[in-house]
Amino acid sequence: MRVWRQLTDFITRHGAAALITVHEVKGSAPRERDARMVVRPDGAFHGTIGGGQLEFLMLDIAREMLSQGRGPARIIDQALGPDLGQCCGGRVKILIETFDKRDLDDIAPLVEAEAKGGLFDIECRMQEGRVWRELASEADVAPGSKWRETHGEDRTPVLLFGAGHVGRALVLALAPLPFAVRWLDDREDAFPSHVPANTSAIRMRSPEAEIAEARPDSVVLVMTHDHPLDLAITAAALRRGFPYVGLIGSATKRARFEKRFRELGLPQERIASLVCPIGVSGITDKEPAVIAASVAVQLLQVRERRQLDRNLSPLAVSGGT
Missing domain, CATH: 3.40.50.720 (NAD(P)-binding Rossmann-like Domain)
Known part of the structure; x- marks a missing residue:
């Protein structure tokens, strides 16, 4: 799935959208790190973070965040076994973000990078409650407030x-x-x-x-x-x-x-x-x-x-x- 194109389409058609990302995985989990889904305000979505109770819960949170308008990102630390009854037994951190038309200019370079095909890295940092992204350079990402995400399609x-x-x-x-x-x-x-x-x-x-x-x-x-x-x-x-x-x-x-x-x-x-x-x-x-x-x-x-x-x-x- 071309995440940024889908996100742009949802924002253009519906005014806003949420992005759910598997930010970190420890142990066994339904999906790998950087698995994503894009959510419309009415709850329709593309992609999956593995289905089951984890996905249902994150969709509910994303819809609630969208109902409150564009706001700060949330990172949810979720144990799969005791909290959700999923037999995977691992633990995940899920990043949920909301976007609206104010973000389209910032998203445009990422849409362009997706269109070229293949995988690419994005350098991310948390600033004022929101995730800021830019195409990654060859330099390593500094520890702490920065991290890298991999995007695109490995076909x-x-x-x-x-x-x-x-x-x-x-x-x-x-x-x-x-x-x-x-x-x-x-x-x-x-x-x-x-x-x-x-x-x-x-x-x-x-x-x-x-x-x-x-x-x-x-x-x-x-x-x-x-x-x-x-x-x-x-x-x-x-x-x-x-x-x-x-x-x-x-x-x-x-x-x-x-x-x-x-x-x-x-x-x-x-x-x-x-x-x-x-x-x-x-x-x-x-x-x-x-x-x-x-x-x-x-x-x-x-x-x-x-x-x-x-x-x-x-x-x-x-x-x-």
């Missing part, structure tokens, strides 16, 4: 080659998930008239150029209408060494393609990394929607492993803020 890029039945089902399966899909097909009128917001449908001119220009952390799925085209795209993707290259097809198709890959001189370790058939094991139904759901789970597993590897890298361990 994993997906190159999806092919707009057939499974391609269409997969685009819909990935629509609510943290992926940015570049959907490619060389056929005229291959795409539906409407695609999800996280998807760009593109008439493909050069699959080699698409592979060469893709981000190195992209995941690649190949399911075109043409086997020789599948072969060429898959070979190029394997050479590039993406974290996931998936090819729709059977074990027989894989064996035939592996033979051709060896003839093309691809290293055996790259050939072995190919995912074919695609999807999680144990699901044999070949309905497009079922295949798409299975592949979506597999991509989430790949994304989770990549994030874990990044968080455990020496740079991540030594360079945290």
